[in-house]
Amino acid sequence: MTPTPLLARGVRKRFRDTQALDGLDLEIRPGTVHALLGPNGAGKSTAVNVFATLTRPDAGEVRVGGHDAVRHPARVRSTIGLVGQSAALDEALHGRENLVLFGRLHGLAKPDAVRRATDLLDAFGLTEAGDRKVTGYSGGMRRRLDIAAGLVTRPQILFLDEPTTGLDPRARHEVWDMVRQVVADGTTVLLTTQYLDEADQLAEMVTVLGDGRVIAEGSPSALKDDLGGDRVIITAAAPDDLGRMAEALGSAAVVDPDRLEITVEAGTTGGGAAVVDVVRSLDSAGITVDDVLLRRPTLDEVFLHLTAPETEPETQPEGAAR
Known part of the structure; x- marks a missing residue:
């Protein structure tokens, strides 16, 4: 052996x-x-x-x-x-x-x-x-x-x-x-x-x-996967489309109006299946988008998350109200 x-x-x-x-x-x-x-x-x-x-x-x-x-x-x-x-x-x-x-x-x-x-x-x-x-x-x-x-x-x-x-x-x-x-x-x-x-x-x-x-x-x-799994990032064709896109994609959608982006967590279905679900939902609502991207976490993100220095809790000055 x-x-x-x-x-x-x-x-x-x-x-x-x-x-x-x-x-x-x-x-x-x-x-x-x-x-x-x-x-x-x-x-x-x-x-x-x-x-x-x-x-x-x-x-x-x-x-x-x-x-x-x-x-x-x-x-x-x-x-x-x-x-x-x-x-x-x-x-x-x-x-x-x-x-x-x-x-x-x-x-x-x-x-x-x-x-x-x-x-x-x-x-x-x-x-x-x-x-x-x-x-x-x-x-x-x-x-x-x-x-x-x-x-x-x-x-x-x-x-x-x-x-x-x-x-x-x-x-x-x-x-x-x-x-x-x-x-x-x-x-x-x-x-x-x-x-x-x-x-x-x-x-x-x-x-x-x-x-x-x-x-x-x-x-x-x-x-x-422990960091959060795959995400689908959708870029709107116009600012006015963000509200309709969020409604079509449901409560899990996170809107970033500055970037004209909406992010949806892939969850347990996996990245590929999540992309298909997003495209179908938007197509059913008659919404045209600028881009759809499957974003996978990187090992760099895992490393930074695991090795980030712990932040000390804020302390109140002596005599402050509790």
């Missing part, structure tokens, strides 16, 4: 006056991309460092690939790959030489390291660039080579800490394709990112951290 790639229970880590992790619980299913989100200071990088045995937790249990990360860190390291925020490449070496070096450092015999480097260059579309110095690589090529280096030992789980920070849109999509291929080949990925669309595109499960604790967890679609 394949052990759970990563299991954390009640993990705590403190740095002087900062409680970086405060009872973190996390479980990752095999063969998936699991995204770890949170604002700066939420504990994402500390969590990855603890999971990768780079930082020792103060309390709690961490098991990676079935191994206790505190008692058996060497066993954990043999099952993981780690790609940090900065590329760990020697720019004076060729791409192929970098991968062979990583293989040798991980104990591979030279012929095995050379074969593994060739396979990875081919898998990541870097064969032609393999015998060029890394200093001439684009940002996307360097990141792909960096991820390839993290896979030299065929890890059970790969930690990707903000892998596309600073890349242009084309390079980001190249990295996304590589991540999908890594998972298709059987490796589990824990991804930390500040790009919400990245988590939406890649992750089957998302865990949102706040102050070192889990504040929400679920699939991207489930988290978006």
